[in-house]
Amino acid sequence: MSNASWDRSRCSVAGTLAVVGEKWSLLVLREAFLGVRRFADFQRQLGAPKAVLTDRLGTLVEQGILRRVPYQAEGERQRHEYRLxxxxxxxxxxxVALMQWGDRYLADDGVPPLSLEHRDCGSPVHLGLVCDEGHELTGARDVHAVPRSTAVTSG
Amino acid sequence: MSNASWDRSRCSVAGTLAVVGEKWSLLVLREAFLGVRRFADFQRQLGAPKAVLTDRLGTLVEQGILRRVPYQAEGERQRHEYRLxxxxxxxxxxxVALMQWGDRYLADDGVPPLSLEHRDCGSPVHLGLVCDEGHELTGARDVHAVPRSTAVTSG
DNA sequence: CGGGGGAGGTTCGTCAAGTGAACCCAGCGT
DNA sequence: ACGCTGGGTTCACTTGACGAACCTCCCCCG
Structure with missing residues (x-):
């Protein structure tokens, strides 16, 4: 198991999950990508408890993933919205990766509830692994993972 | 906000998160992709409580993401391992998506702890959005999301 | 000027989930 | 027979999620 021994503690997967891996965080971001910007709309769409939502939005702002932008609709008082x-x-x-997997394995009726298309040409968009030579890979099997840590063992 | 109104309840992102979104699940899978197969090794690498690990592995098996494979090393009793x-x-x-984001925004020293290369040609691998016409997109801005739900509103 | 209302929260009691340590069981080697 | 190791289970405790109620600011209506 050559890859089984490097310093997991600063793995990027774990790091990213520490930032957006809590309950609701990624769903908040899904809404953000769908154009939702205001607290009440997040709350309506997600059904998450307000306290949790407040916390998640705050964390995402702290992390620089969202920012609070003040704005004023005419005839209304100043509010702020959350933007990516x-x-x-x-x-x-x-x-998209989460969505694609769900589309493939969880779609009840075989029809994904949301499809993505290229804004320029209109054809469907998907996520793929590609290498710098331009080859499109088929999956995990085509990839070789190389640890870069403060290497050990052989010395 | 044209996209702000479709049935979120069966969104694939939410569905996938319901399956692998609990704490430790994705880290268990990270280890699995790195070749870890045995309970004790997952536990050692992750430092997760055994009870949680038991539960996550069980759920992942139930969901058909891992399967338990019995095996017998020589001179040892029969055991089982978890395989993707x-x-x-x-x-x-x-x-990979989580890792790439972490590599970009969280790498302390600028050097990602793990790099992926194409097994065939050895060049670095990354995840990209592509459309069926072969165009490589630069990000969320190039994508148009189209809801496919039992559409409403206009009627 | 007084009151209503909605956005954007905060507070609170309850309940589910995660955590670490201790314990347990099956089988192999001795 | 006995202990060691892998693969768990049980338990007490802490943390986090939940839903309802409440609070504040400020615009609009009267």
Missing amino acids: TAKGLDLYPTL | TAKGLDLYPTL
Whole structure:
């Protein structure tokens, strides 16, 4: 098991999960990608308890994934909305990955509830593993994982 | 907000998170992709409480993401190991997506702790959004989400 | 100026989930 | 017969999620 021995404590998967892995966080982001920006709308769509939602939004703002933007609709008092930052937008593939797997294995009626299309050409979009040579890989089997940690063992 | 109104209750993101979104589940899978197969090794690598680990492994087996395979090392009694099924292998992009984001935004020293390379050609592998026309998209902004639900509103 | 109402929270009691340590059982080696 | 190891289970405790109630700010209506 060559790969079974490197320092897991600073693994990026664990790190990312520490940031967005709590309950509701990724669902909040899903809503954000769907255009939701206001507290009440998040709450309506998700049905999450307000206290939890407050906490999650706060954490995501702290982490620089969302930012609070004040705005004022005419005839209303000033409010603020939550918008994705660049850092937040980069979580899109994560959500797409979750969605794609769910579409494949959980779709009750075989029809995914949401489909993604290329804004320019209109054809369906999917997430794929590609290498820098341009080859499209078929899955985990085509990948070789190389630890870069403060290596050991052989010395 | 055109996309803000479809039936979220059967969203694939939520569905997938219901299956693998609990604490430790995705980390268990990370280990599985790194070749870990035995209970004690999962426990050692993750440091998760045994009770939780038992539960997560059980759930993942129930869900058909892992399967228990009996095996016998020589001079030892029969044991079983946990192996990824095809359904489990298909979660690879999800983990890669989490990893890629963490590599970009959380790597303390700028060096990701693990890099992936194409087994055939050796060049680095990354996850990308592509459309069926072959265009590589740059991010969420290039995607248009189309709900397929039992549509409403206009009637 | 007084009151209603909605956005955006906070507080509280309850209940589920995660945590770590201790314990248990089956089988192999001696 | 006895202990060691893998693979768990049980238990007491702490943390987190939940839902309902409440609170505040400020715009609008009267």
